[in-house]
Amino acid sequence: MANSEAPITIKKYANRRLYNTGTSTYVTLEDLATMVKSGEDFVVYDAKSGEDITRSVLAQIIFEQENKEGQNLLPINFLRQLIRFYGDSMQMLVPRYLEVSLESLTKEQEKFRTQMAQAFGVGSFGPLEDHVRRNMEMFEKTFAMFTPFARGGTKDSPAGTDVKPAGDFDEMKRQLDEMQKRLDRMTEKDK
Secondary structure (H helix, E strand, C coil): CCCCCCEEEEEEEECCEEEECCCCCECCCCHHHHHHHCCCEEEEECCCCCCHHHHHHHHHHHHHHHHHCCCCCHHHHHHHHHHCCCCCCCCCCCCHHHHHHHHHHHHHHHHHHHHHHHHHCCCCCHHHCCCCCCCEEEEHHHHHCCCCHHHCCCCCCCCCCCCCHHHHHHHHHHCCCCCCCHHHHHHHHCC
């Protein structure tokens, strides 16, 4: 996702402020997180020593994201296993393995999004919502058949005495059978 252009230079000063040399403005870790999400490449240098501290700043962004409510991506067991790899003979293999794994996950994520868009319309779950709404209407009609005293009567028949003709009952039964078949097909797809 990173551009082919040279990365933006960010300088970190002793007062812990971050300065974007590309825009000549101070930025926050949240701004840098937004840049990463939008695919902008940057490097962070210590303003005094000139040392590349990009890795530690990215780790700090992850730390802040992990501390936000509901933003946890890294399970505790994963963190423990990762810590165990430091100093281990396998340490040099872990970075490349994680990189390849995340690239694979990203590709699968795009496939999943594409499949969802094809199945339910571009970025929309409208057809699914319509299907759920129709099923709810059918359920309410069916439920009303079994609670005749809860319905209000009409001008010609008092409450609880208006009985549906047999044709309506047969239609409801047909719709219920059709709904059961749809559910069965959906369950088969999930297997």
